Amino acid sequence: AQSVTQPDIHITVSEGASLELRCNYSYGATPYLFWYVQSPGQGLQLLLKYFSGDTLVQGIKGFEAEFKRSQSSFNLRKPSVHWSDAAEYFCAVGIYNQGGKLIFGQGTELSVKP
C-alpha cells in the first residue's frame, strides 16, 4: 500500500539556523509530490510541488525541496529559518490514475527558538 512517512513529529530550530524536514514515500512508480504548511486554525497552504523535470524545486517563503528517486524521498529545506515559519508541515504524494487522491504524511511540527 502507498504510504508517506515524515519521521520527525516535532523539530525545534533556532531562528536563523538551517532546516531540513524529511519525507519518504512508498510507491512503485514516480508520484507527484507536494509540501504544504498549516498554521494553527488555518487550512493548508501549498509551499511547492514536483511533477517532473528538475529534481530541485523552489517554493514560496524561501523553501526548496529535492526529489531523490533512488531514496524515495522529497525533503524540504530552508537555509535560514524565521520565527514566522513556526507551523506544521505536511508532505503529500499524489498517485496518477487514482483520480487526484493525495496521501499525506502525519506532519512535522516546527518550533522556532529566538
Add this chain to the structure above:
Amino acid sequence: ETGVTQTPRHLVMGMTNKKSLKCEQHLGHNAMYWYKQSAKKPLELMFVYSLEERVENNSVPSRFSPECPNSSHLFLHLHTLQPEDSALYLCASSQGPYNEQFFGPGTRLTVL
C-alpha cells in the same frame, strides 16, 4: 471572496442533530475534495468530486453525505454523528485531478 471558503468555521452539535458544512471555491476549478483532519493523524480523504460527479468515496460512514450541486459548491451533510467524528473538516479544490489542491480554512466540528 477569493480562494476556497468554508462555513461555518466552528460547529458544535449533538449526536442527534443534522447540520451541513458548506464549501465554495472561487478559482474556477473542476474538482473538489473533503478531508478529515483529526489530532495526531494524517489527513484522511473522504470524498472527491470531479466535474460534479463523485469519483471517490473513501469508505466513509453513511452518516456523512456529500453533495456537489455545481463545480463551485460542495456540501457535507451530517447526521447522527459520534463524538469520534469531532475533527477539522477541510475542503479543497483543484483544476483537474492531478494538480495542486487549494485548501479552505476548515470547519472545526465538535460532537457532544
